Amino acid sequence: MLEQIEYRIALLQKVLKEKNLDASLIYDRENLIYFTGAVDLEGSVLCVPVEGEAQIFCPGMEARHIAETCGIKKVVPYDFPCSNQSVSAAQWVKALGKKAPRVGFTRYFISLNDYLSLRQAVPEMEVCDLAMDFYRIRSVKSEEEIARIRKASGILGAGMEAAVRFVRPGVKESEVLAEADYAMRKAGSQGASFRMQVLRHDRQMLMHPYAGDYVLNDDEPVVIHLGSSVDGYVAKMCRTVFLGGVAEETQKIYAALCEAQSEAVQALRPGMLCGELYDIAYSCLESKGYGGLWIDMIGYGVGIRQSEFYPIIAKDSKTPLEENMVIDLLLPTVYLRGFGGPRITDTILITANGGEYLSEYSREPIYKHF
The missing domain is CATH 3.40.350.10 (Creatinase/prolidase N-terminal domain)
Structure with a gap:
């Protein structure tokens, strides 16, 4: 050391x-x-x-x-x-x-x-x-730092599984988060890296919401955004659960976000500019009819902080991505009134061969009917 x-x-x-x-x-x-x-x-x-x-x-x-x-x-x-x-x-x-x-x-x-x-x-x-x-x-992580982030990332799955198992109409956002946080603590997390989110649909397009005493409803998407930490290093992951019958447009938005994230991760290479990575994700969403409906930043560096300000995956950014940087993708939702709100986020390592998902949980739509 x-x-x-x-x-x-x-x-x-x-x-x-x-x-x-x-x-x-x-x-x-x-x-x-x-x-x-x-x-x-x-x-x-x-x-x-x-x-x-x-x-x-x-x-x-x-x-x-x-x-x-x-x-x-x-x-x-x-x-x-x-x-x-x-x-x-x-x-x-x-x-x-x-x-x-x-x-x-x-x-x-x-x-x-x-x-x-x-x-x-x-x-x-x-x-x-x-x-x-x-x-x-x-911004460029050592082997030890990557090992800690990898371990923190592995813990996220336990929290997401607990949240998905518990989430249902009639419970509070804070109650779902309590189940997730407890599961991550038992799995080895040393605490959340930010104010974690469980959000019903009408709160998903706020700028910085967090889980509160809001009751979840049937027939709506629920965003679950979790963070964990190990020996000072953190990881984050976000998924969306669809309770009951959710509007088809909302489901299409989540599918488009998943596809945009996948295309961006597949294209990741050391030397790529942050703005180029942004353009790949944006082009995918634009092709689905959602151009102009999201913010100009879609990810940050991840390390000791859950959102480090170098690199920032942003429109027109000339910052080059380097091997052994760790980033999160995809930060925003599609901001379409009445339908937007679902999100997907993962912690990703940039290797010599491309992007590697460190946070592992199904990226397929999660449906629960009651």
């Missing part, structure tokens, strides 16, 4: 040099997992100078454990509540000895307390956003 972590730190330091930065500070769990190799760490900060040795500040009671499980040689404990990661990082930056140090963060994951502590220690600090750089570094 030490060699792998040193390689990742070196990639980050290369970015710091290119952007003329003095250091990067990493507070968030996602990037702490990636750049340290440790999984169960909170209240820590990784300080990476543009040159030299990285070090992690962590709670004193956890220092021995983190030192034994991470790939960072220099583990520095602090005594809470006398100190914390915000104060420790600020003192470290001040010790760089620069009046106006240039420091990189990811814009999604720095608290106000972290920022104010730094400003107090070095008032003339300049900041730079490294969010996309972090996602690029994380």
Whole structure:
């Protein structure tokens, strides 16, 4: 692990040099997992100078454990509540000895307390956003990362099977999800990677819905979107169950989405541009009469996060896909009022020979009659 972590730190330091930065500070769990190799760490900060040795500040009671499980040689404990990661990082930056140090963060994951502590220690600090750089570094997976995602993907089938077995008119979305989550936990999942979804038809075209106390009805499609995690890495899968007699147009939409996903996965190759992959899926849907009825993004990278922002499978994207990237396809539904809503999503590994489904569950329509 030490060699792998040193390689990742070196990639980050290369970015710091290119952007003329003095250091990067990493507070968030996602990037702490990636750049340290440790999984169960909170209240820590990784300080990476543009040159030299990285070090992690962590709670004193956890220092021995983190030192034994991470790939960072220099583990520095602090005594809470006398100190914390915000104060420790600020003192470290001040010790760089620069009046106006240039420091990189990811814009999604720095608290106000972290920022104010730094400003107090070095008032003339300049900041730079490294969010996309972090996602690029994380995008091509190692063998160990792929193994963890593969294991998380395998667990999804247990959850989907439990959900499909339980789903019926009259039960709540949240009740179906509880059955799925319990089954995945028993199968080895360490928790959901996002707010999972079980959605009746009238909620399927909302932007970010999640399972609630909504009662499922007969004669409607039910979307089931599940996530699992293993040692910091995640996987996701979505299927649609048709309860009773569902409108023929809705069934056609799901069939078209399944076909579009299949054609895209069959075409996947390293070197293909994300926009080209999008066009393959879109052309399939357009040929079925659904052109212009879905969004311009159909998938993301998958890794420590369920939706990583590099690569993004989007219209006109010039980002090349690479071997050992992991992505999800097909993110959206067809947005046709009254009929749209069904979805299918899978976690897919890009190999030298093409796309490999990591999430395995029947992609045929699932019908249940009562």
